[in-house]
Amino acid sequence: MQLTRHTDYSLRVLMYLASHDNELVSISRLSDAYKVSNNHMVKVVHNLVKIGYLKSVRGRNGGVQLTHSPEKILIGNAIQDIENQPKIINCSSINCILEKQCILENTLISAQKTFYQQLNKTSLADISSNKNELRSLLKKA
Amino acid sequence: MQLTRHTDYSLRVLMYLASHDNELVSISRLSDAYKVSNNHMVKVVHNLVKIGYLKSVRGRNGGVQLTHSPEKILIGNAIQDIENQPKIINCSSINCILEKQCILENTLISAQKTFYQQLNKTSLADISSNKNELRSLLKKA
Numbered sequence: 001m002q003l004t005r006h007t008d009y010s011l012r013v014l015m016y017l018a019s020h021d022n023e024l025v026s027i028s029r030l031s032d033a034y035k036v037s038n039n040h041m042v043k044v045v046h047n048l049v050k051i052g053y054l055k056s057v058r059g060r061n062g063g064v065q066l067t068h069s070p071e072k073i074l075i076g077n078a079i080q081d082i083e084n085q086p087k088i089i090n091c092s093s094i095n096c097i098l099e100k101q102c103i104l105e106n107t108l109i110s111a112q113k114t115f116y117q118q119l120n121k122t123s124l125a126d127i128s129s130n131k132n133e134l135r136s137l138l139k140k141a
Numbered sequence: 142m143q144l145t146r147h148t149d150y151s152l153r154v155l156m157y158l159a160s161h162d163n164e165l166v167s168i169s170r171l172s173d174a175y176k177v178s179n180n181h182m183v184k185v186v187h188n189l190v191k192i193g194y195l196k197s198v199r200g201r202n203g204g205v206q207l208t209h210s211p212e213k214i215l216i217g218n219a220i221q222d223i224e225n226q227p228k229i230i231n232c233s234s235i236n237c238i239l240e241k242q243c244i245l246e247n248t249l250i251s252a253q254k255t256f257y258q259q260l261n262k263t264s265l266a267d268i269s270s271n272k273n274e275l276r277s278l279l280k281k282a
Contacts, residue, residue: 015245089143098156098275112256115253118255118256128244
């Protein structure tokens with residue numbers, strides 16, 4: 001069980017923006033900081049705009065910023081939104097013969113719920129509370 | 142967050158064997174039942190033997206069987222063993238600039254622990270308790 005690279009970068013974009021208050025940040029600054037290609041970062045940011053976590057401001061001094069305050073963004077919800085509510089196991093996509101009688105699926109779904117509930121005890125503000133340290137690391141990148 | 146295909150098939154092999162009591166089951170029977178290539182199933186079974194969940198008996202009537210009773214196999218432990226204790230997020234492999242100051246990693250690790258703890262409330266025997274129904278579906282495959 002591992003977060004996808006896409007989710008991982010999405011969370012780090014949120015942390016970047018949370019540690020830079022309400023500043024507008026360009027995609028190239030984000031991709032430079034995390035040493036990821038501009039193309040990849042465009043996809044990550046595009047999805048975060050689409051799901052309503054970021055807003056994009058055009059123009060020479062444009063960039064993206066958070067649409068909600070970091071206190072309101074809970075990590076469990078954010079991961080679910082970023083991944084578009086994926087099933088932990090996709091029984092129908094592989095035509096599993098056991099599907100109609102399977103107890104495993106519900107066991108996994110219920111454990112996945114506790115995972116997100118646990119993550120929802122933490123907000124983006126919590127994981128960006130060391131704002132100065134994060135900014136200083138991001139400046140060095 | 143999704144289980145890998147490898148983990149998914151591994152769990153289903155365990156369910157197959159648990160629902161067939163102490164029977165020796167050949168790899169071709171497993172791959173036929175789950176409609177997966179023999180090569181893929183060899184890898185899945187090989188790993189389950191390697192981590193001590195299955196033993197393999199050679200010969201014309203050979204096959205694999207569980208090394209422990211299904212009551213003793215807890216789903217959370219099984220997934221961790223199958224996946225070889227993977228980190229939910231691998232900060233060092235991507236040289237994340239935030240690594241030294243990151244609060245997110247511990248948040249994720251702690252949620253992952255609750256996920257496995259929740260899964261450990263369920264054993265292989267529990268998810269194979271409908272043995273007859275499972276056997277009947279697997280026979281049809």
